[in-house]
Amino acid sequence: MQILVLNPGGNSLKAEIVSCEPDQTFASAGETRLSVAIEGIGSSPELSLMDDKRIVSKQKIKAEDYGDAAESLLRWYEEQKPDGAPALDDVDCIALRVVHGGDRFDNPVEIDEEVRSAIEDLEKLAPLHNKSSVEVLAPLRRHLACHPVYAVFDNAFHRTMPEHAALYGIPLDLARKHGIRRYGFHGISHRYLLERYAELAKKDPADCSIVSMHLESGCSVTAVRNGRSIDNTMGLTPLEGLMMGTRSGDVDPELVALLMREEKMSIDDVMNLLNKESGLKGVSQVSLDTRVLMKQMDKPQVKLAMEIFSYRVRKAVGAALAAVGDTEAVVFGGGIVENTGYVRKHICDGIRGFGLEMDEAANETIIDKEGLLSTEDSRVAGWVIPTEEAKQMAHEVALLHRNDRPYQDR
Secondary structure (H helix, E strand, O other): OOOEEEEEEEEOOEEEEEEEOOOOOOOHHOOEEEEEEOOOOOOEEEEEEEEOEEEEEEEEEEOOHHHHHHHHHHHHHHHHHOOOOOHHHHEEEEEEEEEEOOOOOOOOOOOOOOHHHHHHHHHOOOOOOHHHHOOOHHHHHHOOOOOOEEEEEHHHHHHHHHHHHOOOOOOHHHHHOOOOOOOOOHHHHHHHHHHHHHHHHHOOOHHHEEEEEEEEEEEEEEEEEEOOOEEEEEOOOOOOOOOOOOOOOOOOOOOHHHHHOOOOOHHHHHHHHHOOOOHHHHHOOOOHHHHHHHOOOOOOOHHHHHHHHHHHHHHHHHHHHHHHOOOOOEEEEOOHHOOHHHHHHHHHOOOOOOOOEEEEHHHHHHHOOOOOEEOOOOOEEEEEEOOOOHHHHHHHHHHHHHHOOOOOOO
């Protein structure tokens, strides 16, 4: 099967075509036939054709919003189909990442008007995310009218979080009324990391207890016990948790009132600050990209940004290790820990007491590839596993499309 996978991000739209075999057990068996990224949506948009993480070609396109971006992408594909990629008409179905499915969706689902309406309603819990997924639907209907579109929800993997981990310390009736709880996110990535680790360890995912990291522009840590997510650092929205590329992560809630009062900011101003102008970008005053920051570590604010970021991740990993209990592995996934040994070392130095001994030589050489990060005598394994969200989405949708069977019931 050929699956078109669309992944709307903060100001980007990633598109991949993934080929899935009928009998594959894990998402990693899929083959990426095409990879495209549209960056700078709403400002200076450019479309990049990718070969793994290498840009093959780049061109300016029209993309005032995500609908524009999807329209430009599909027109580009029809007019300039790259060598080796299937024709657009040969695509079997589409997988669309949707950040927030609330407590309603725990598996991929074909998008009809009822599902679309539910995704729009959940925008209140993901004010910067669900809207972008809805915007791409109209271009998809125009260009691929006969192809089913499946929503794959980023919080679905965390539906197994127990209430003692998911609920906030607020009046319970108020929480129930408004659906206020910790939902967790990056579930597509964390599920891939779990299942790829299980494949490497030659185990059933249900028998694996690990701590996994997804560290990219958005960042989170997940505690997995016996193949089920029991906690994730993100919460009601993807703003909670770790310091990220442009997001602050955890702050004292009084900070919002203080900035509104002392800086005469509106609530929208404060939320924009916490979502778009904070994190690595806000502290460093240079960039949200750790590859850029690592080259400017002589600047005090850059060094401080990297130290804050690494420390917050180390604390979160320690908390997840405590939550899981008898953890067998820590999995490093996402671009930051796939290519930045500095962050991996900072994390590992802080969790040695939990039984993970990092191989210093491996930490220097495992860059943008899969590999064992721990020593032979380490009680807890450490793995670097490049995350493949598109392959995971395609795999889940392919199983549903072929068998009409929910992924979790496979």
